[in-house]
Amino acid sequence: xxxxxxxxxxxxxxxxxxxxxxxxxxxxxxxxxxxxxxxxxxxxxxxxxxxxxxxxxxxxxxxxxxxxxxxxxxxxxxxxxxxxxxxxxxxxxxxxxxxxxxxxxxxxxxxxxxxxxxxxxxxxxxxxxxxxxxxxxxxxxxxxxxxxxxxxxxxxxxxxxxxxxxxxxxxxxxxxxxxxxxxxxxxxxxxxxxxxxxxxxxxxxxxxxxxxxxxxxxxxxxxxxxxxxxxxxxxxxxxxxxxxxxxxxxxxxxxxxxxxxxxxxxxxxxxxxxxxxxxxxxxxxxxxxxxx
Amino acid sequence: xxxxxxxxxxxxxxxxxxxxxxxxxxxxxxxxxxxxxxxxxxxxxxxxxxxxxxxxxxxxxxxxxxxxxxxxxxxxxxxxxxxxxxxxxxxxxxxxxxxxxxxxxxxxxxxxxxxxxxxxxxxxxxxxxxxxxxxxxxxxxxxxxxxxxxxxxxxxxxxxxxxxxxxxxxxxxxxxxxxxxxxxxxxxxxxxxxxxxxxxxxxxxxxxxxxxxxxxxxxxxxxxxxxxxxxxxxxxxxxxxxxxxxxxxxxxxxxxxxxxxxxxxxxxxxxxxxxxxxxxxxxxxxxxxxxxxxxxxxxxxxxxxxxxxx
Numbered sequence: 163x164x165x166x167x168x169x170x171x172x173x174x175x176x177x178x179x180x181x182x183x184x185x186x187x188x189x190x191x192x193x194x195x196x197x198x199x200x201x202x203x204x205x206x207x208x209x210x211x212x213x214x215x216x217x218x219x220x221x222x223x224x225x226x227x228x229x230x231x232x233x234x235x236x237x238x239x240x241x242x243x244x245x246x247x248x249x250x251x252x253x254x255x256x257x258x259x260x261x262x263x264x265x266x267x268x269x270x271x272x273x274x275x276x277x278x279x280x281x282x283x284x285x286x287x288x289x290x291x292x293x294x295x296x297x298x299x300x301x302x303x304x305x306x307x308x309x310x311x312x313x314x315x316x317x318x319x320x321x322x323x324x325x326x327x328x329x330x331x332x333x334x335x336x337x338x339x340x341x342x343x344x345x346x347x348x349x350x351x352x353x354x355x356x357x358x359x360x361x362x363x364x365x366x367x368x369x370x371x372x373x374x375x376x377x378x379x380x381x382x383x384x385x386x387x388x389x390x391x392x393x394x395x396x397x398x399x400x401x402x403x404x405x406x407x408x409x410x411x412x413x414x415x416x417x418x419x420x421x422x423x424x425x426x427x428x429x430x431x432x433x434x435x436x437x438x439x440x441x442x443x444x445x446x447x448x449x450x451x452x453x454x
Numbered sequence: 455x456x457x458x459x460x461x462x463x464x465x466x467x468x469x470x471x472x473x474x475x476x477x478x479x480x481x482x483x484x485x486x487x488x489x490x491x492x493x494x495x496x497x498x499x500x501x502x503x504x505x506x507x508x509x510x511x512x513x514x515x516x517x518x519x520x521x522x523x524x525x526x527x528x529x530x531x532x533x534x535x536x537x538x539x540x541x542x543x544x545x546x547x548x549x550x551x552x553x554x555x556x557x558x559x560x561x562x563x564x565x566x567x568x569x570x571x572x573x574x575x576x577x578x579x580x581x582x583x584x585x586x587x588x589x590x591x592x593x594x595x596x597x598x599x600x601x602x603x604x605x606x607x608x609x610x611x612x613x614x615x616x617x618x619x620x621x622x623x624x625x626x627x628x629x630x631x632x633x634x635x636x637x638x639x640x641x642x643x644x645x646x647x648x649x650x651x652x653x654x655x656x657x658x659x660x661x662x663x664x665x666x667x668x669x670x671x672x673x674x675x676x677x678x679x680x681x682x683x684x685x686x687x688x689x690x691x692x693x694x695x696x697x698x699x700x701x702x703x704x705x706x707x708x709x710x711x712x713x714x715x716x717x718x719x720x721x722x723x724x725x726x727x728x729x730x731x732x733x734x735x736x737x738x739x740x741x742x743x744x745x746x747x748x749x750x751x752x753x754x755x756x757x758x759x760x761x762x763x764x
Contacts, residue, residue, distance in 0.1 A: 293476075296701075301477075301481065425601045433592055
């Protein structure tokens, strides 16, 4: 089964996937390494209000020395944009994974057990999805973290709010499998529930979950930066795209580069995950209805 | 059909009740003392705090406070704000028009985009137009609302000075930019879904037959392709209303519109628990009602669903 997926992946989506992955690797692995090498330091903050010749270095427009210009503290925007990728990626991929695991577990168990377990899982999902996402996130983050918010709290809050959609997908996929005649014959041959789940249900449900997890990683990165932008996500001194855009907005007219570059990278990153999700869905032949 | 509606109403009511418990517990788990929120940050004596707690039942156990709140809710009383002493229902009534105008304008943009652009590219598959539109849709889905909002404010407000960027002082014009911004992601999704549907429908035998009978292509598109694609798109827009209620909070904050979302966000930061509760539960109720209406509407469009629900 795994090998079949792999060959489909290679044949059908090789091109798109390659483009997406190259973009991802460039943004997140090569670029930070290059910044560290170029700056000679740890690279996390390359700031200086005044250069050695005494000239002021703040709010510079893009130039050869500072590709994306500098901000109000004289920090190099390029290195900040690059390092801002880390918390976003950590939170997006982290909560995407947690959501996929919890969602698959609950979805498959709900489909396999049926009855009150199924109704309970669905009811919890309905309630969670009924609460507007931003309201739920603000409430959960205030309760979980108060005024000290780290990526961990964001992962917990985002996963708690997001798992029901994964559970719905896993449940739907599991239910289509469970009514197949070969499940009945497997049971007649003496297969137990856990065997059926491991050998038949999970392999068939996973493509949808994997494709959805990639799409949601993109959505979660957008969600993290939105919350951060609104002042309820990550906080200074963490370097984050949401914070950069929020700070850049204070001096709109004079320094558009402070908004444009982080916005561009944020959008490109989300797009990369969405494209990856699309490619995965097509090549794994997964049934995922794309909704926000 | 009626049995189905009754069952669905029962389900929605249960969900609502469970949601009241969850939201109540989370709201009252917020750090900070609501009694001090009532006092408005002034220094007050312990006896005054005690009096405030007694007046708002804050000295009672959480279950008892919940029952008080639920009892008043049943009688249509949402309580009064700790911070401003205004009745929560009054606050809701004054914030609601802003959000409703925003959401209606946004949905209008999204639906028109999905139906017109989605059908148009769906009928011309795999040309350069198709690829461009699909690419633009990915961009529209990927760009977070607040990014589009910031860029929109910069370009249309600061740079070109075409549209107002904050507040509602300019009347309906003030909603143009916010609703376009909010509509972007949903329109992109809608176009994509409509395109896929149309692509699938356009190859079905009955469409070929209709074309073969000599019916004009416009007629075929409208009567045979679009019509059969409507169920999917209606379901999508039902889900979209729920997503928009969440997204509208961001847009209301960025554009400083005094709508429902803005009030909730402010109330959470002020620990104004009664307002948080009242507004959140109202939003959840709307979401549940919309969900039900969408299912009914889908049945209206597709007789096969009606038969299944008997």
